[in-house]
Amino acid sequence: MKHQTIGHNETRWDAIAKVKGEANFTDDFAIRNCLYAKILRSTIAHGRVVDYDLTEARQVPGVIKIVLPEDLPQNQYATAGHPYAMIPAKRDIEDRLMLNREIHVYGEEIAAVVAKTELAAEIAVSKIKVTYKEYPVYLTPQAAMAPDARRIHPERDNIIANTNVGFGEIDNGLAEADVIVKEEFSTGVQQHAHMEKQVAVAYRGEDQRWICISSTQIPHICRRIIGQALGLPWSQIRVKKPFIGGGFGNKQDITIEPLVVALSMLCGGRPVKINLTREESLANTRTRHAIDYQVALGVKQDGHITAIDFDVLSNQGGYASHGHAIGGKGGSFINALYASDNLRYAAKTVYTNIAAAGAMRGYGIPQVMYALEAAIADAADKLGMDPIDFRLQNTRPEGYLNSLSQVQQFNFKINDCLKRGREAFDYDRKLADSQNYKTGDKRRGVGVASFSYGSGTYPFGLEVAGARLILIQDGSFKLMLGATEIGQGSDTTFSQMAADTLGVSYDKIIRDAITDTDIDPFDTGAYASRQTYITGFAVQKCAEKMKAKILQRAAELYDIRTEYLDIVDNNIVYAHNNQLVVSMADFAMASFYDMAHGRAIVAESSVNIHHNSYACGCTFAEVEVDVATGQITLLSCMNVHDSGKIINPLLASGQVEGGMAMGVAFGLSEGLRYSPEGKPLNNNLLDYKIPTTMDLPDFEMAFIESEDPLGPYGNKSLGENPLCSPAPAIRNAVKNATGVAINQIPLAPQKVFEALKQAGVIEE
Amino acid sequence: MKHQTIGHNETRWDAIAKVKGEANFTDDFAIRNCLYAKILRSTIAHGRVVDYDLTEARQVPGVIKIVLPEDLPQNQYATAGHPYAMIPAKRDIEDRLMLNREIHVYGEEIAAVVAKTELAAEIAVSKIKVTYKEYPVYLTPQAAMAPDARRIHPERDNIIANTNVGFGEIDNGLAEADVIVKEEFSTGVQQHAHMEKQVAVAYRGEDQRWICISSTQIPHICRRIIGQALGLPWSQIRVKKPFIGGGFGNKQDITIEPLVVALSMLCGGRPVKINLTREESLANTRTRHAIDYQVALGVKQDGHITAIDFDVLSNQGGYASHGHAIGGKGGSFINALYASDNLRYAAKTVYTNIAAAGAMRGYGIPQVMYALEAAIADAADKLGMDPIDFRLQNTRPEGYLNSLSQVQQFNFKINDCLKRGREAFDYDRKLADSQNYKTGDKRRGVGVASFSYGSGTYPFGLEVAGARLILIQDGSFKLMLGATEIGQGSDTTFSQMAADTLGVSYDKIIRDAITDTDIDPFDTGAYASRQTYITGFAVQKCAEKMKAKILQRAAELYDIRTEYLDIVDNNIVYAHNNQLVVSMADFAMASFYDMAHGRAIVAESSVNIHHNSYACGCTFAEVEVDVATGQITLLSCMNVHDSGKIINPLLASGQVEGGMAMGVAFGLSEGLRYSPEGKPLNNNLLDYKIPTTMDLPDFEMAFIESEDPLGPYGNKSLGENPLCSPAPAIRNAVKNATGVAINQIPLAPQKVFEALKQAGVIEE
Known part of the structure; x- marks a missing residue:
């Protein structure tokens, strides 16, 4: 072509x-007579508001309205941005209201103030006195699954979903294996930290319909969710999306738009704006699911994989949001990447009292690839095989019809990616060089990891x-x-x-x-x-x-x-x-x-569109570990992608650079932390560690370009792909450098230091 | 149906x-960092700017830019809002620039100031000193057609068009007539006086194109004319039209939009707003053409019309705008209404130094119908025939293929309109009653007038x-x-x-x-x-x-x-x-x-659409003339319309009420007046006499509804129709009341008084 x-x-x-x-972003829109709303957020993570004292708040000059949960429509709705499903069972769990007396997370929206200025609203919010009844706080799925654990949403078990996919018999597969790798992995609570925060303005239009200008990734879905939350015909809502300063999936949840429209309604249709603070945007919106994996891998001495077994526990936080779609998704993508005689992927998604997890760039794949590719690397190590050769031997051939997703992997050039990367990254030389750094304070190592990724949601979602x-x-x-x-x-x-x-x-x-x-x-x-x-x-x-x-x-x-x-x-x-x-x-x-x-x-x-194409790729990483401090320096890093035909190489490289940075951060530094009471501890850009350009090497990248017969212009997905494999590549490189497998990310210095100490690498 | x-x-x-x-109108749009422009207008009507002294103007605080004609693109363009014509000869005359040193009218745009506030711009404009060279001023076509008259636009004769349509031989027709009516008629310079003035804002959009928010009747044509004036590809312009507070044809000319875009360009793309004052909107935009008619009507004793002869002289003002399309248009509409053995319609349109005439509700038809229906009434009088019966005898039958426009008049229920009106208006009783008021100070009379009107511009314009x-x-x-x-x-x-x-x-x-x-x-x-x-x-x-x-x-x-x-x-x-x-x-x-x-x-x-439908209708008027003062009181007035199927009767009645008011004002009170030097004398709403509800009777109306086979829903035109016949009906009623034919409108008291005096109705 x-x-x-x-x-x-x-x-x-x-x-x-x-x-x-x-360029005009949502907050740039000059709206006449605009009012400003601030949200009162709970200072407990689990419980109930017993009483509000509004006396002082009402006296703040400029306050127009103080809104409590009972002032708003009580339609339960879901914030997840998926197409509407005609079949009720396929819909996202509708478990929330715009404002709530029931508290599921620290920072729950329990009231709102509309005022003439943002400051007046802020002051009034701070003057509302709340009396709480507190319940026990569950930060982990394990805690929330305890037999005596209280239901976080009374109408629903804390385990919101429990699925099991695969083929063959895992026990047989493991029994046939010469070598078994059995490990536990866990990932952190990464946050999107998009440059532009959530912001929306709503007002009544000249035709008496409701207009919402919002920084949303999903304007048409936003229209629907506002309609559902407010009980309005969808035609009565018009959503406009100006330029957006990033979303990374967080703006695939409709977090503030129904509320801002409802508040405008209560104010006679006057424009009302909600502009979340950085603290709210970081801790009170959505996150990447923290997921625990129990992995068992069975391999023959010749490298043949007999069994891949995943037990998955996904921390949903206080609301279902995208729910099990993320933790439950990994099986077919493992299967896309590697042939195995037997596969089991059993996953649970569990409510807890941390921030609700939702969509985040990669949508569960960075987590599962981290666990998979760490285990694959460890299996290669155990077999004494080169980890690239081990992968080349087991990857799915082109044309494979994925038995779990029913998607045919027409073009699937994972082996070309691995081979190209090996050469372009100068992997073998770097591996050899790293032998000179296996003692002393600065240890060096190289690592590799692969991934597969879909293009869209077919056959699960409407496309x-x-x-x-x-x-x-x-x-x-x-x-x-x-x-x-x-x-x-x-x-x-x-x-x-x-x-x-x-x-x-x-x-x-x-x-x-x-x-x-x-x-x-x-x-x-x-x-x-x-x-x-x-x-x-x-x-x-x-x-x-x-x-x-x-x-x-x-x-x-x-x-x-x-x-x-x-x-x-x-x-x-x-x-x-x-x-x-x-x-x-x-x-x-x-x-x-x-x-x-x-x-x-x-x-x-x-x-x-009734088909899908699987993209794939891999990351090569070279690290230096300062064993005295646990500090990891990423010396070089390369992604190789099969995303079919590249439409605009410069833009594609931008996607890859950004994605790699986010993937490296997922592996090395980013994670929201909570006090035992569920209070976010690092909901700001000083303490939440986004890597700066100073923290990152110049990323390298290559594309294996071929035209996918199913892509409109031979193209496949690329947007989320680049961050699927950096974390495991780094983890594998750290292991290569130090000999120690550290299976919890992010690999923050303290964690690394403790792991190295425990492993005896550091002598006291 | x-x-x-x-x-x-x-x-x-x-x-x-x-x-x-x-409802948001153009001026309501809140644009960040908006600048304001004011136009410096000439204080002479014909001449040339020899020199500008900007010294003082430059010192006004807040002034951003003072723009002279030579600072702008020099593409000649036309302001008339017609579809672009592929054939150059069919295009509107391109005779203007955004700013001009050459002065064709009093109030010519000769410079502009952009400032941070409207006031600063206004002050700076007032401080620009201009040295003029003056030329003789021509207020009438007759003056501008004088052999020694200077060309107002050097590249073009003052007679911008000269056409002659018709059939038969007028001289023969007149020779065969038993009775000949020969009269001269003239109409005034009516102004649209829409509630919302001309206003536009322009700025560079986020895609580097030019956005113009404007109160225009013709957004797509506005885009084109901005492009033509500025020499930009049309795709580089985006026009948005919010709610409009009336246009009546004046906003079918693109008067301020190219300039406002050009000024934004000169200010680095910052938003610039031009909001004309009421004085500018009244005197420096467009008007209804003042037209002089020399009419000869030949009729047989039995009422048969043998000849209709029109010599037409249309006062174009300083720019061509819609030009001859208006004065040249009447022939086919006369022919639509009445059968005649011979018809001649010869028209000239002539530049003068008054405000450029353009489109105004009715587009030439109120003028021609005024002359035609006055002459028809006078012919009936001469014959001693009832004026309604005289019309009924001569109107075109349904199905007539108009030989001048090639439009078939499928449904054309003028006779039904006349008959319905005669009955519903109680015409015969009112006529009889008026006999009791033919002496004394208060004289009463009734009058009738008909009209025909097209639906769109086919076959002349693209539809x-x-x-x-x-x-x-x-x-x-x-x-x-x-x-x-x-x-x-x-x-x-x-x-x-x-x-x-x-x-x-x-x-x-x-x-x-x-x-x-x-x-x-x-x-x-x-x-x-x-x-x-x-x-x-x-x-x-x-x-x-x-x-x-x-x-x-x-x-x-x-x-x-x-x-x-x-x-x-x-x-x-x-x-x-x-x-x-x-x-x-x-x-x-x-x-x-x-x-x-x-x-x-x-x-x-x-x-x-490759066809047209002729609508028609008539007005019945009953007046009382105070012969001591010349004041005319409209006692009752009724319009009857054949506009095919009426889509929304309430909205249709609103159109008719408004149109009738405008038509009455055309006949009775509205007219811009000029000093001998061409200076507008009544460019404000105090002196320019728009009738208030106190000046008008409760209008009556009726619709002869039938489904026109060529209309999409059986409908035909209605918007402009209601004002085509009130003025002649009133003129005829005044003649009926006083016996005096006053053939210049508006029938202002002074004019009526003088005519009555001259006719001997008032004794000194």
Whole structure:
């Protein structure tokens, strides 16, 4: 397939505005007569509000309204951003209200104040006195699963889901194995820490409907969830999404939007804004699930895998949010990566009293790949095999029909990734060099880890996307999408796709900063690395329709048969020799203004995609461990990706860099911590350790590019993929450096120091 | 044709917001960091700026930029809001720049100041010192046509067009006549005086394109004219039109938008607002053409018309604007109304140095009907015939193919209108009663006048319109249009049309306050009473497409053949007995979320309409003339309209009331006056006499409703029609009361007094 702009480093369409600081984010919208709301949050993690004393709060000047839970609609709803499911059992668990007297987490939303200024609202919130009744606090699934544990949501067991997938007989598989690796792994509570916090404004529109401007990854779903929470017909809500400063999955939960609309309603439709503080955004929204794994791996002496056994315990926190979709998801992705005679993946997701876990870039795969790839590395070690060779021997061949997901892995170039990485990373030399650093204070080692990742949610979720193209008089096109640009550059790649299919240059495609549920094509939004894949089909189909309509109109206007016409380089040409018929610009004018034939040309598509493509890749890491302090320095790190055809290499590399940084942080430094009472201890950017550029090496990367036959432009997922394998690669490198397997991430210095001490690496 | 909501008085969708003052008009948009521009206007009517002294103006605090003509692009452009014409000769005359050193009218835009506040801009403008070279000032076509007259636009003769249409031989026709009426008529310079003045804001958008929020009747054309004036590709401009407080044709000229965009460009893309003052809006925008008519009418004793001869001289003012389209237009509309053996309509349009005349509600027809219907009345008088009977005898029959416009007048119920009005107005009794008031100070009389009016501009103009419908999850629909709601209620009637065709109730259609050229279907806008007619077709076709798609999807989902399904009362039903299959709401949910079939349903249409329908009607007026003062009191007034099927009677009656008031004012009181130097003398609402409700009787009206086979819902034009015949009906009533034919309107007391004195009605 010949491409004109696909595969080129076209400049982001929003680059200039963003560099100049002229891009409008939600908080930038100047709304007349805007009121500000602040949320009163519980200072206990589990219990009940017995009483509110509002006396002092009411006296704060500027206070318009103090809102208690009983002032709002009492429709239980789910915050998770999934397409609506027609079958009730498939819907996300509806376990929350906008405000609550029942407290499930520290920081529960128990009241709200609307005031003329943010400060007045803040002061009034601080003056509300609350009397609590306290219940025991459960921070871990184990605690919440104890026989005498109180139900966190009375209507539901603390174990919200319990599944078991796989094939074969694990016991037989383990019995047949020559070597068994049995280990426990656990991951931390990573937080998205997107640059732009959650912020939303709501007001009554001129047509008496409710408008919510929000920094959301899922405007169309946001509309629905507001409707559900407020008990309104969905048409009565209009969601607008301006530029977004990152979401990473946290904005795939609808956390503040129903409340802000409800508050505007209580204030007669006046605009009300909620702008979470950094502390609220870090500790009171969603997190990556902390998951515990009990893994058993059975392998033959020749490297053949006989059994992969995973027992999974996922810490859901106080609300179900995306729930078991994350902890329960790993089986098919393990199976995508490695052949095994027997596989068991048993998972439980359990309510606790920490912040509700939700979607976060990787959606459970960084956790399961961390456990899997650590165990794989350890098995190779036990066999005395090279860990890359061991993987090459066991990876799934291309074309494998995944028996757990029913997805055929058409292109699945994991072995090419491993081989390319081995060479490009200079793995063997670095491994050999590290032999010189196995004693002394600074120990060096290298590690590898692989991953697999889907493109969208099929066959589990509905995959609908849409696009609309409008021909403009100068031969350019307006492209409308319901897909969500959240900073990742999707609008740029969609523009490349449209241009490529239309036969025009990239600069001829005009995009919009705002996604608006009233007018933009229906699309479920930015998650599951679905957009370039699923929405890509919508763009392609729409552009194909547009091109066909253009050629049909050209045939009318110029009396040339449609099949003899084509569009190349912004010109309508004779297909057989590319000779010019008319420039797109001249054609466009005639298409509008010809007295006989003139009228607008528009095209629209809505697609429902019934397949998926598995992407894959791997990380190579070289670390230096300061055994005296437990400090790990990442010396070099490389990702290799099979994401099919790369639409825009520069944007793709941005995705990979950011993803690797987040994956490294997942492995090394980031984790929310809680007091025994469930109070967040590091809900700020000083104590919550996001790596800075000073903490990271220059990342290296490579793409194994081939055109996936199922991807719209040969492409597969990339957005979440880069952070799936850095953590295990680092863990494996640390083990290679020190000989010690540390199976709890993040590998913070204190944890490493203690593990090394316990292992005798450090002598007291 | 059975209608569900068409013909019903559905409530305007924007009623609540407007009544509560919550509707946002252009000036309500809160734009951050907005700058304000004021225009320096010439204090002479004809000449040239020799020099500007900016010294003092530059020192005004807050001034950002002082802009002279040479600072701006020098692309000549036309302000008239017509669709672009592919043939250069058919385009509006491109005779202006955004700012000019050459002065064609008093108040010419000769410089602009951008400042941080409106006041600072105003002060700085007042401090610019201008040295002029003055030329002779021509206020009338006669003066500008004098042999030694200077060309107002050097590149063009002062007579900008000179046309002659008709059939037969006028001289023969007049020779054959038993009675000849020969008269001269002239009309005044009426101004639109819309409640909301011209206002626009422009800024550079996040995609580096230019956004202009404007109170315009023609957003898509506005985009084009900005592009032409600035020399930008049209895609680089985005026009948004919020609610509009009236336009009446004045906002069918693009007067301030290119300048405001150009000023924003000069200020680095910062928002700049221009908000004309009332004085500017009245005197420095557009007016209704003042037209002089020399009319000769030949009739046989039996009432047969042998000749209609019109010599027309239209006062264009300083710029061509809509130019000859107005003065040149009357022939086919005279021919639409009356059969005549011979017809000649010879018209000239001439530049002068008064304000440029442009489109104004009625677009030349109130003027020509005033002259025609006065002459017709006088002919009847001369023959001693009843003026209604005389008309009934000569009106065109239904089905007449208009030989001048090539439009077939399918439904043309002028006789029904006249007969209905005679009865409903109680014409004969009032006429008889008036005999008791033919002496003394208070004289009474009755008068009648007819008119014909087109629906859109076919075959002269391109008639393209579009619509888009989006099914929403709760079974309602979003309707997108490029047609322009300017207060007339068009969005409400379009919603009724869509609902009717879809089989759902009116409340299921959701409209938008803003028309946005980037996303709304292409439509040339609000003018020529075209929208319910032309855009009506687009809405109908779009709704038909949507309905077909719904039934097709329903067939997929429920395994029932499409042809057995229908939509009635918000339900999908079996067509043969209306039995429920599924509610639209439940269907809509399945249409989005069914795993196999789910995807969005949208429909879009763009139509190019190749026909026209002639509406018609008449006015009955009863006046009392105070011969001592010349003051005319309108005692009662009734309009009867054949506008085909009435979509929303309440909104239609609003159109008729407003139009009648404007038509009465055209005849009685409104007129801009100029000093001999061309300075406007009454550019304010105190001196420019708009009638208040105290000045007007309770208007009566009736509709002769029938379904026009060419109208989308049997409907024809109505918006401009009501003001076409009040002025001649009043003039005829005054003649009936006093015996004096006063042939210059407005019939201001002084003019009436002098005419009566001259005729000897008033004795000194």
